Amino acid sequence: MIKKISFYAFLFFLTTYLSAQSPAKYWIQFTDKNNSEYSIENPDRYLSERAIEKRKMFNIPITETDLPVNQLYINNILNLDTGIVLFTKSKWFNAITVYTEDSLFSEKIQKLPFVKDWERTISMKETEHFVHKDSIYIYKIDRGEVEKKSLPRELNYGETNRQIRLNNVHWLHRMGFYGENIVLMVMDAGFHNVDTLKYFQNLRDEQRLLGVRNFVQLGVNPFKKMSHGTMVLSCIVGYMPDKYVGTAPKVSVYLAKTEDERSENKIEEDNWVAGIEWADSLGVDIVNSSLGYTKFDDSTATRKYEDLTGRVSRASIAADIAIEKGLIICNSAGNEGNKKWYYIGSPADAHNVISVGATNNKGKIAPFSSHGPTADGRVKPDACATGWNTEVVHPRGRVIPSNGTSFASPMLAGMVACLREAFPEKSNFEIIQAVRLSGSKAEYPDRDMGYGITDFLKAYNYLKYNYIDLNEANHQFIPRIKNFVVNEQTLELKINSNFKQTIYFQIEFQKSKKVLKKKIPVKMGINDIKIKLPKTKLAYDFINLKIFRDDDKFEFLLGIEK
Incomplete structure (x- = not known):
């Protein structure tokens, strides 16, 4: 008893x-x-x-x-x-x-x-265990003197060659823009072995890994597990001469673990908010977030398409606040394109976030890449880059192909860092607009690729010559360049002329020093212009193109390569 x-x-x-x-x-x-x-x-x-x-x-x-x-x-x-x-x-x-x-x-x-x-x-099903209740993991950095190594203007990209060239960012590299003096934050699920992998040796040696925080598990080292953040980071700053080069190999980096791989709940959006506020307080220039939120373990919290207005998710609201405060945010569009959900997620739906869709390295849209538009009718994605068979660095030290808009987004974020380095005086909104206008589908966006594959040489021209807010009413004619990289010996463009007139062209080759001058009569309306260029023995060259009539003058910087 x-x-x-x-x-x-x-x-x-x-x-x-x-x-x-x-x-x-x-x-x-x-x-x-x-x-x-x-x-x-x-x-x-x-x-x-x-x-x-x-x-x-x-x-x-x-x-x-x-x-x-x-x-x-x-x-x-x-x-x-x-x-x-x-x-x-x-x-x-x-x-x-x-x-x-x-x-x-x-x-x-x-x-x-x-x-x-x-x-x-x-x-939570189980109680949380803490390493430290009163501190977040901080990466210890040696702040001694460091000698930074310069990179050559012509890189051998190795495994990343095609994914780099798809967006023409190698032309910014040839100008010497590698993301130097730009600060970028990656928010992700963990960064296994980033503190030891040889592909990040240059980052560590030059003390450009500025800090790391874990917003998910207090005091826990985010370098100990989770491969996703490692592979994402490699797309940006991975560097192994002649074998692997990220899109911004000289950028400085903060890392924030905001994603909890143990579950999918709204807490992760609040971790995201904490991460983006940390970025703002540090004066970070660009944030990459290969994260998205639509479905949760708590089915009552799961989103509907009607919620994709940028005004429902706290992460989306915080993203637009961050951009108002000067940040540029690249966010993966999502991998739901061939699933029931189909559309982008949050915070990719935020108004001024650059949501990034995935293609292969030949420019074909990935079947899994999430679609636009937003529920309130805005164009998404804002840009596209390689996310289908993207070459990434695995935490075990191998370069492997991997799929996901998770990799398209950092590819693009690194490119934006190079563009930001080229134009530190431009506002973040000007950079964002240049990225959109430089897409392959910018003239006629669609729901699959949005604004399309960003051409960063074209974006450079928009910012260099202030063509973002071009007022056609103030000009006698408007030139439209078909391709900013001339792969053959013919330069093609369109001239929209207000009346019958003669237009003058001056074409200067930077490296070979050749100069070509032409005057071409045009009719009123659209004119297709083709100019045969002299042959060159150089692997590549830059072309300064000047088009003018009286006081009406346009300039462009083009590339030519075999």
Whole structure:
């Protein structure tokens, strides 16, 4: 009898204990930032010097959204139970994410007058184990003197040759733009062996790996597992002479683990928000996010196509806030193109995010690449790059082909870094617009490729000669270049003339120093022009093309190669 009573007593205790333990993470939004110890007038307390300088350069105001969350409110939440752990903070949403095992937590926070809203973003099956409850993993960097190695103007790309050339970014490399002095952040699921792989040796030796944070598991080293982030990073900054070259081999990098590979829940969008706010506070120029959110383990949270407006997902809203504050964000379009979902996800649906679709290295759209448009009718994807059989570096040290818009996005992000290096004075919106206008389908976008495959030599011309906002009414004629890279000995273009006239052409070859002058009569309307070019023995050359009549003048920088 005593044994029976003891057994039932134990069973009652166990049931009570388990019911009291409800491990979960919560998003808690506060009503205000009253009595803040921070001020708009002293941003150096919460923004880096680089971030402040960028705001000044582009006249981006510092507002109340930049002020940190009220620490008094945070303390009041943490004091509700000794087991509550603070995970992330969001200045822009005035919110925090916490972990707790208290089954009565939601009832407690509802009673607090400074809590505006709350949401359980993940119900966990097991309790969370922490390496450190009060710190996020920080990569230790030796800040001693370092000698940076210059790269040649003509690289042997090895395994990445075709995927580099698809978007003509090698022409920016030939000008000496490799992403140097540009800061890029990769937000992903983990970066296995990035701290040891030889393909990232140059990155580490030159101290361009600036910092690493883990927003998912506090204190856990993000270099210990998950191959996805490693392969993504290799597309940008991987470098092994004559074997493998990323699209921006000289860019500086921050890494943020925001994706939790153990499940798919809304908490990951809030991790994403924390990561993008970290990028803003550091003064990062470009962020690559090969992440997307449509379906969750909690089926009640799963999105519908109607939600793809850029105004539903917190990640999408944060993305557009970040862009307003000066960032450029490249995000994978998604791999749902041949599945039931079909469309892009979030935050690829954000208004000014460069969502990136995937093609093979010959320009054919990948069957899995997610489609546009957004639910409110905007063109997506914004760009395309190689994401089908993309050559990437595996954490085991091998170069392998892999599929996914996850790889198209970093390919493009690295190219954008080179473009940003070429035009540091241009705003992020000008860069974004140049990328869109330089797509192979920019004139007639479609739902599969959106604006199409970005031609970065064309984008360079848009920014160099200020043709983004070209007003045709102010010109006697408008030239349209068919191909910015001339692969044969004929230069082809169209001239849209307002009347019958004679147009003058001057073609200067930079390396061979040859100069060709032509005058060609044109009729009113569209004129197809073909100009035969002199033969060259050089592997490649740059062409300065000048087209003029009276005071009406256009300039272009073209490439020619065998």
